[in-house]
Amino acid sequence: MIATLTTPISFDEFVDWYPENATCKYELRNGAIVKMPLATGEHSNVIGFIASELHFEIRRSQYPCLIPGDCLLKAIDDKSGYQPDIIVLNKAQLAEEPGWQKKSVITKGDSVRLAIEVVSTNWQDDYLRKVGDYELMGIPEYWIVDYLGLGGRRFIGNPKKPTLSIYQLVDGEYQITLFTGNERIESLAFPQLQLSAAEIFAARTITDR
Template identity: 45%
Template sequence: MTYTSPKLLTFEEFIAQYGDNTRYELIDGQLRDMEPTGPHEAVAGSIAGRIYVEIFNSNFNWLVPKTCLIKPPAAEATALRPDVIVLDKAELSKEPLWQKEPIICNGSTIKLVAEVVSTAVASSRETRPTRCLTNWQDDYARKVEEYAFLNIPEYWIVDFSGLGGLQFIGNPKQPTFTVCQLVNGVYQQQQYRLGNTISSKLLPNLQLKLDDIMHI
């Protein structure tokens, strides 16, 4: 990715200035303006809704907050904002920031995260974005490492437009739903294409295909 002389932000600065703005997250002090499109939000909403139905039907003590930030303990200037996140209600009492801010610090509180791959821009407080980017680099690489380090059981990468690099989704590029399941601290990845039924160990009764959530 290319950035134009960005001014690095601390976690505290980010929260003070952008914590309530759902289009921004922070990675290594660099502000990410996610600029969510209508199709992106429609896909994220469909996923959240289907997960909520499974939680309700299975009577899990989990919740799907409207907005939430993750503060990885090993990354001081990072605040991740997943498109969809599932939290364990029983663990929220152990979260140091939750009562004042929708911020999660402990990986044990998180059951699942989902990222919807879309276009995005790199930005800073002092310089306007100059180049349009895709966020697949973060979703397929950096966040795989961060979420595995937090021991999050499942991570979904929903690439409904086939934007990911060839090394991640193959050639030719096509819409891809990747389910990352944590095994001994490492994500084992299974990819699903249009027409495939998606399998989730966390939600074993889930009936879902990528076709069901396509809103392009």
């Protein structure tokens, strides 16, 4: 049975509350616990494709990093906590994370090489809330993979179309580059990655390729 908490709560209270062997994911938003909706098959296909490509690149380039199964990011304000769809962590920095071994909690931006969110119907969280919190944390690179073109026109243009937005930290602020077609995406976290936005978007459907 999951205990009911009176909101708002702190991040540490959220971590203590988080049920073991949970069958769904939860995030903390401004002190309120939010149950995350189950992903569609297309959403899961895209996540799996990106993760497999990054795993391969990590091995090929021998980067000292890893992609964990679960991870909670603690926002600076202590009122929010997120579980990115994919996160790449720097191994050397994990020793400086007091909550990592027991709770899979990350509190420092330099522990993160890359965070990725694959957009679903609650696209405002990815484009508004998480961008601001990840920037304040100092996470150096953040991808928003909008394979259905759901985001607001001010973020992905008009007419809306599937877009991969890469946010890279420059002098403490995110600079944004949009990718939509077959051109190779440009990632500082994975500079040798040979992958286009179109290839990522195509992963939503299962094919024999």
